[in-house]
Amino acid sequence: MLWTLLLVAVALVVSPALVVATGRRTGWLLAVVFLAAAALFTPTALAVWSGNIPTWSMPWIPELGVDLSLRADGLGVVFTYMALLIGAVVLTYSASYLPPSNRRRSMSFYPIMVAFTVAMIGLVLTDNLLVLFVAWELTSLASFLLIGRSGAGAEAPSMRTLLLTFTGGLFLLAAVGAMWARTGTTVLSEVLTHGVWDTDPLFTGAMALLVALAAMTKSAQFPFHVWLPDAMAAATPVSAYLHAAAVVKAGIFLLMRFSPAFADVPIWNALLICIGLFTSLFGGYLAIGQDDLKRLMAYSTVSQLGLIVAAVGVGTAFALGAAVVHTITHALFKSGLFMVVGVIDRATGTRDVRRLPHLARAMPAMFVVTVLGAASMAGVPPMLGFISKEGLLGAMRQAPGPIFNGWIAFAVMTISAVVTFTYTAKIVTGGYIDGDSDREVMPVSLGLRISSALPIVLGLPLALAAGLLDIPVNAATTAANTPGSPEPHVHLALWHGITPELIATAVVIGIGIVILARRTALHPHIERRRAAGDGTTAINRLYTLAGAMGRLVNRMANSDSPTRHLAFIALGLTAVIGLGAAHSHDKLPPLQDGVSQPLDALFLVLMTGAVIVVCTSNSRLGATVALSTIGIVGTTQIFSLGAPDVGLTQLLVESLTVIVIMLVLQKLPLTFGKPGKNRRPSALAIALLTGTAAGVATHLFNGRRFPSGTSRYYLGSGAQEAGGENVTNLILVEFRALDTFGELAVLGMTAVSVIAIISTVRHRHLDPPPKKDRSYVPAPKIPLQGPGTLAYRAVTQAWGNAVHMQMLVNLSTPMIGLLSLWLFWRGHNAPGGGFVAALVGSCIVAMVYLATSRDRQIGPPKLPLRLITAGIVIALVIGGVGFIKGSFLAPLHFYIGEVHLTTSLIFDVGIYLAVLGLMLVTFNLLGTSASTALQRGEQTRERADEAVEGELPGPMDTSRGERPIRYGRGTRILSTGREYRP
Numbered sequence: 001m002l003w004t005l006l007l008v009a010v011a012l013v014v015s016p017a018l019v020v021a022t023g024r025r026t027g028w029l030l031a032v033v034f035l036a037a038a039a040l041f042t043p044t045a046l047a048v049w050s051g052n053i054p055t056w057s058m059p060w061i062p063e064l065g066v067d068l069s070l071r072a073d074g075l076g077v078v079f080t081y082m083a084l085l086i087g088a089v090v091l092t093y094s095a096s097y098l099p100p101s102n103r104r105r106s107m108s109f110y111p112i113m114v115a116f117t118v119a120m121i122g123l124v125l126t127d128n129l130l131v132l133f134v135a136w137e138l139t140s141l142a143s144f145l146l147i148g149r150s151g152a153g154a155e156a157p158s159m160r161t162l163l164l165t166f167t168g169g170l171f172l173l174a175a176v177g178a179m180w181a182r183t184g185t186t187v188l189s190e191v192l193t194h195g196v197w198d199t200d201p202l203f204t205g206a207m208a209l210l211v212a213l214a215a216m217t218k219s220a221q222f223p224f225h226v227w228l229p230d231a232m233a234a235a236t237p238v239s240a241y242l243h244a245a246a247v248v249k250a251g252i253f254l255l256m257r258f259s260p261a262f263a264d265v266p267i268w269n270a271l272l273i274c275i276g277l278f279t280s281l282f283g284g285y286l287a288i289g290q291d292d293l294k295r296l297m298a299y300s301t302v303s304q305l306g307l308i309v310a311a312v313g314v315g316t317a318f319a320l321g322a323a324v325v326h327t328i329t330h331a332l333f334k335s336g337l338f339m340v341v342g343v344i345d346r347a348t349g350t351r352d353v354r355r356l357p358h359l360a361r362a363m364p365a366m367f368v369v370t371v372l373g374a375a376s377m378a379g380v381p382p383m384l385g386f387i388s389k390e391g392l393l394g395a396m397r398q399a400p401g402p403i404f405n406g407w408i409a410f411a412v413m414t415i416s417a418v419v420t421f422t423y424t425a426k427i428v429t430g431g432y433i434d435g436d437s438d439r440e441v442m443p444v445s446l447g448l449r450i451s452s453a454l455p456i457v458l459g460l461p462l463a464l465a466a467g468l469l470d471i472p473v474n475a476a477t478t479a480a481n482t483p484g485s486p487e488p489h490v491h492l493a494l495w496h497g498i499t500p501e502l503i504a505t506a507v508v509i510g511i512g513i514v515i516l517a518r519r520t521a522l523h524p525h526i527e528r529r530r531a532a533g534d535g536t537t538a539i540n541r542l543y544t545l546a547g548a549m550g551r552l553v554n555r556m557a558n559s560d561s562p563t564r565h566l567a568f569i570a571l572g573l574t575a576v577i578g579l580g581a582a583h584s585h586d587k588l589p590p591l592q593d594g595v596s597q598p599l600d601a602l603f604l605v606l607m608t609g610a611v612i613v614v615c616t617s618n619s620r621l622g623a624t625v626a627l628s629t630i631g632i633v634g635t636t637q638i639f640s641l642g643a644p645d646v647g648l649t650q651l652l653v654e655s656l657t658v659i660v661i662m663l664v665l666q667k668l669p670l671t672f673g674k675p676g677k678n679r680r681p682s683a684l685a686i687a688l689l690t691g692t693a694a695g696v697a698t699h700l701f702n703g704r705r706f707p708s709g710t711s712r713y714y715l716g717s718g719a720q721e722a723g724g725e726n727v728t729n730l731i732l733v734e735f736r737a738l739d740t741f742g743e744l745a746v747l748g749m750t751a752v753s754v755i756a757i758i759s760t761v762r763h764r765h766l767d768p769p770p771k772k773d774r775s776y777v778p779a780p781k782i783p784l785q786g787p788g789t790l791a792y793r794a795v796t797q798a799w800g801n802a803v804h805m806q807m808l809v810n811l812s813t814p815m816i817g818l819l820s821l822w823l824f825w826r827g828h829n830a831p832g833g834g835f836v837a838a839l840v841g842s843c844i845v846a847m848v849y850l851a852t853s854r855d856r857q858i859g860p861p862k863l864p865l866r867l868i869t870a871g872i873v874i875a876l877v878i879g880g881v882g883f884i885k886g887s888f889l890a891p892l893h894f895y896i897g898e899v900h901l902t903t904s905l906i907f908d909v910g911i912y913l914a915v916l917g918l919m920l921v922t923f924n925l926l927g928t929s930a931s932t933a934l935q936r937g938e939q940t941r942e943r944a945d946e947a948v949e950g951e952l953p954g955p956m957d958t959s960r961g962e963r964p965i966r967y968g969r970g971t972r973i974l975s976t977g978r979e980y981r982p
Helices: 002-049 074-097 103-125 129-148 152-183 188-192 201-218 227-233 236-242 247-262 266-288 293-314 317-348 364-378 384-396 403-433 446-457 459-464 466-480 500-517 519-527 535-554 562-584 598-616 620-640 644-665 679-702 709-722 727-735 737-762 790-796 803-826 834-851 863-884 904-926 931-946
Strands: 055-061 066-071 893-896 899-902 964-966 972-974
Touching: 002 074, 002 103, 002 466, 066 129, 074 103, 074 236, 074 247, 074 317, 074 446, 074 466, 103 129, 103 236, 103 247, 129 152, 129 188, 129 201, 129 227, 129 236, 129 247, 152 188, 152 201, 152 227, 152 247, 188 247, 201 247, 201 266, 227 236, 227 293, 236 293, 236 317, 247 293, 247 317, 247 466, 266 293, 266 403, 293 317, 293 384, 293 403, 317 364, 317 384, 317 403, 317 446, 317 459, 317 466, 364 384, 364 403, 364 446, 364 459, 364 500, 384 403, 384 459, 384 500, 403 500, 403 519, 446 459, 459 466, 500 519, 562 679, 598 620, 620 644, 644 727, 644 834, 644 904, 709 727, 727 737, 727 834, 727 904, 737 863, 737 904, 803 834, 834 904, 863 904, 899 904
Parallel strands: none
Antiparallel strands: 055 066, 893 899, 964 972
8 A cells, every 4th residue: 555655756856857758658658657656556445345455554644643654445546456457548538639749748747647646545535634635735736736737728727616616625724723632633443433523413413514515626526516617628648547547536536425424414414415315316417408519418427426415415335335336437438438529520621510520420430439328428338337327216215204205206316317328428429420520530548449449348247247336336435334234235236126226327328329310409598508617607697706806905005105014014914913812921930039130221221212313313313323233233232131042033033134134225315204293193102102112012922021831841841852051052943943944935935026026127228218119127226326315325435345354354354154054053052053054154255345445246147046946955855854764854963973963963054055145146136236227227327328239249148147138129138238039
């Protein structure tokens, strides 16, 4: 079981390299891997069919008692084989279907398909609620990617699909969280047999409703059915796999997996039976009205899934067995029919039945295959679909409640079977018989024809020897059945005597033949009304409504003024602190006595004075100096309290922050300007409220209180569990390393955001071209040349840097570098660590920038992003190494001689690189975006005046960071001021 999953995971890892080497033929290799995985899984299947339940487990989140666990039962075996075997056929089909010259499409297709299979196998074999949810969401994400990669026309359908399937994920997440909290375990097999389902009907009903809604979104049940026809924008192999044997079957699996807990819950029975039967009728009606064969297949899938959902809702052993059989049958004939439609499309260039030629003569073999597939879907003997459809009809007669409920459900399903016969007949007649176009029929490769025929043709011998499926179907039914119920005894055969189901089948076939004969009058009548059930319009209206609501909410903060943004944040913080203080003021540890110092009064006076200066100064430079005073005074107080590690970090942050603020001030006027009449009082009121709240929070939560239990744990366990003495660093890289890893990701996104925002503005042209150039899109004005900016003074007055500053850099850089390495090395046991060391290293960048004679970039242009990427990757890799110890980011400790080392040291390297990269981004973009751009603009104008179109010198040099910008009609100017002709 585990090796099966690992083999497919290895195929996922190597699939990009295989695509590079073999192109679309990778499908053949991956199909072999899938078949090998199925063979590897066979011993597990045999063990399950003999009555054993193989299991495997390893710790995942030991603190919460959560394990990565696998458990194979009859349901898991059926769905695993379905994913692997149908997947192998579809991959074989893809090797001939995908364009031979477009490796880029193959590069995106095969890895995502294999990733989906990994997620699907994990979903059906896991025995953990959390893993179940993660795998469920991964299947949604993989289906979104597979649909979205199919071109520009698939982008909107993929987003609508993601919206609906992720909505189901929210329902499932709520159910998983509630079940975990109520049962006290995440072990799925224990949850399903917990006593709460018998003792708390209200909770049981709520959980049944949430699980049913989650499954209905993915199994395309009304009103969530609209995503499946919408997803037909995906390539044919995607539809053949995801929408016949994978994604939609994930919803069916979820219903069967939770059936043991909810089979006797009235809301579960009523919802699934009613919605399932209605969906089967509604989907079938819409299928009849389609002209596109692929959309017809989509709506027929919706209809067929409704039949399975209704059978699961009945909940008896016989009904569950019928649902399992039809799930298998549907995977076979529907995947084959989807691929047949792809063959027709490839041969004729269209799927529209109104434009197809008479294909029965041109493609006789595919015509026979399509007839067999349609007969199986319609339930015509002797196909396997006949057996499964009889089982579904018999299941309806066992519907819970009064006996007439069963006969009503039986009658509705019989009507649905008539509708099914009608749209399956349209597949054959519309695709092969009724066409009168003279469109040329192109030859189709043998690989496409064999792959599409295989799952359909397989349905005939399986029907003749249906007893071969008894053991797997009974095992799956046992797994889906209520615990303690009698063992199911499902026996599959073509003949069970004269039964109501057989009579109903004969009636269906008779009525279907009559409708088939009158199709030319009936089909146009339905086609004119098909748009009434098209859910795309409804989803688009929901999008429009959501957008309107978003714009309404956005108005509260739709301003460039930082005051408006800060006001909401400050008032929100005040409210949160007020509620927290009111709730927990009597639950906090007592204040310590005798810890205040006379020096604290001096700190308070200095900070108060600096705050007053910041609030009253009209000079931006003066306010910056006062703001830095607040930080330095706070840093001094931290040192006085005996926290050198935190104090050193704070000192470096304050120093670098002031320099960054000065970089920003280059582009701003020297003064703030005169505020409006009402702005100062409102700002003062908000500031007083926020300051009071912050003071209350500090007093309540941090105000020199005795150490909490968490603090005592860190202080007492640091040396024992982590082998270090510096508690601050140990918290960052060991105890709460996952939080730090998240902050590294935030650093990376911050750097990308800074680059995206500043570079977009900085690389735009400085002067607009003539108005007649309609291709020009005006950029926002930035006061680069205003007489009141520091940048203007720096350029016009040619301020230089002192020579002694440049000499100081040459002398201090090696010492600062050594100090940075020393702080990094000692961080585990003394003040230091990766973050502090990176800040010290960033001081080198700041000094180099301050000592240059003109603004320029420090280092290569791509170096910052490479540092950040390397830092995150290092942290991620070393986190994976932690699984040796049992969990992500768990540190491994070892000795080299007498030197104690730990993998958290390598994690600290990632922190160092990410922080250094972010500081480089900040200096390179903020430090060169004003004066350098102004100088470059002057050079650009001078060179543009001299340039003659058609005689521009040299190509663009992207290695130097050059990029084209438009200046005038037909002239291209590089971002560095040098002209080029593309």
